[in-house]
Amino acid sequence: MFTIFCRRRLRVPSKGCCIFTGQQFRAKENAILVRSCSSSVCENASEKKSFTVSYLINSCGLSSNDAVSASKKLCFKSTEKPDAVLKLLRENGFTDARHIPRIVTVWPRVLVACPNKTLLPKLQFFRSIGVPLPVLAQMLSIHPSVLMRSLENTIIPNYNCLRSILGSNEGVVRVFSGAIRAFGYGWSNEVASSISFLRERGVPESSIVSLVLHNPPLLLINKERLAVRIDRAVEMGFDVTESRFVHAMKVLLGMSESTLKRKMEVYRMCGWSESETVAAFLKYPYCLKISVKKIMANMGFLVNELGCKPLDVARRPMLLGLSLDKRIKPRCLVARVLNDKGLKNMTNQCDRLVGNFREDVLGEIYRQIWERYSRAIGHLFGESRALWNGFRSFDFEHRYCELNVSRFLMIYCCCALCFG
Known part of the structure; x- marks a missing residue:
């Protein structure tokens, strides 16, 4: 009886109580009220977004498309914090033309990060270990995720690990310059374990340092896979004590x-x-x-x-x-010109042309340039005897290695085409 009484009591609202039912919300008057509230909210959101887009374009140098895309990930009413962030970035080498548009595009929420608590301590730390300002701005604008990591729990432990392996801040700065993402992972324990394993397998310290310098993330793989790759390299004929083994591991681990x-x-x-x-x-x-x-x-x-x-x-x-269009084809065309002009066996040495020149090949070509075209080139200089004497005094036979190979080939072909 008490339950029934309560149920009935709950069905009857008091006169002063304001309860809206579904039917009431479907009424025209209430529909107008809902539309009014919705439009007001949309207008406020639209104004904030427009303000953010305008700031991104005018203060950060973003394009219209990038600004609209970035505005979807952040929204702010005041420019106080974004202005403070931009000021801090500029003080640490970030330029308006290059670095700031890039970092804001990649990580828009950098503008609402706390400049003094989130950004400044990390920037100060990297500068304290010797990272130059241009490198700092360049690398962090490409990989700003490092600034999202904890200084105490991620960045400093990774620095300590790298410092213990490489032995100096100079080596750590090289890693920062080439593989900054190494500071964005919590991997210090895994890398230390992998390095201990490499030492157990007889890999010398110089090779370990080379691996860490050039691609530290490769050392994040588990021991089982690392062991398989070492065995595969040894099976192919690599000696773990030689430098070539490092290059093989870079390939096999990747x-x-x-x-x-x-x-x-x-x-x-x-x-x-x-x-x-x-x-x-x-x-x-x-x-x-x-x-x-x-x-x-x-x-x-x-x-x-x-x-x-x-x-x-x-x-x-x-x-x-080698690049087929930029290296192989141009040099082979030059080789054909040389062959057509009487340089013996040049066609058979095309493989040498597209690789590294041998000194005897270069010396022979330079001698032929001098013997065949010295008089013709001399006439071109006319009355400028000083310039001609300087050209003539160049010791082609002994100093040809000082000239750029591409320039030398250009000189030869020009002579061949101009003077036959």
């Missing part, structure tokens, strides 16, 4: 087993045996990191256009890493 097998298959399709592929990897470990498209393009040009045999390329695998 790819999966399926990717490695696919690259081996690509070289097999190009005419290399498995032993030739392994031998090429020993000479130039980065040949396994080259994209399949680039491998096929360079190999096709070297074999089909220059007449090189696949085995010749395997003996000089670094050719596959």
Whole structure:
């Protein structure tokens, strides 16, 4: 009886109580009230967004599209905190033209971060270990996520770990300049464990330092995978005590087993045996990191256009890493001009042209330049005898290595085309 009484009592609101039912909200009067409230909220939000977009464009140098995109991630009524943040960034080497637009685009909420508690201590720390202001601004504008990390729990422990391995702040600054993300992970314990394992396997300290300097995130993998990759490198013929082992580890740790097998298959399709592929990897470990498209393009040009045999390329695998359009093709065109003008066996030495020049090849070409074109070039100087004497006094036979190779080739081709 008491329950029924309570239920009935709850159904009857008092006269002074304001309770809106669904029917009441569907009434025209209330619909107008709801629309009025909604439009007011939207107008306020729109005004805030417009204010934020305007600030991002005028004060931070963002484009209209970037400003609209960034405004979706932050909103502020006052410019007091954003102005303080921009002032702090400028004091630490960030420029209006380059660094500030980039960091705000990548991490818009930097503008509402606390300048004194969140940003300043980290900037001061990096400056205290010797990071130059231009490097500080450049790297943090690209990877501002480091500024989101805890100074005490992440950045300083990582610094201490790197300092203990590299032995100096100079080495730590090099890591900051090349792999700043190493300061954004809580990995100090994992890296210390990986380094201990490498030492147990006989890897010298110099090789460990090289790995840490150039790619510290590679040391975050677990011991099982690290052991597998070390065994694979040793199986291929690398000596853990040699510097080449470091390059092999950089390649092997950065790819999966399926990717490695696919690259081996690509070289097999190009005419290399498995032993030739392994031998090429020993000479130039980065040949396994080259994209399949680039491998096929360079190999096709070297074999089909220059007449090189696949085995010749395997003996000089670094050719596959060169730019086809910027390095290989231009130098081979020069080689053909040299060959047409009577330089013996130049066609057979195209593989040398696209790689590093041998001193005897350079010396022979320079001597022929001098013998064939010295008189013709002399006439061009006319009455400027001092300039001509300076050109003539250059010791081509002994100082040719001081000239830029591309400049020397240009000189030769110009002479050949102008004077026959």
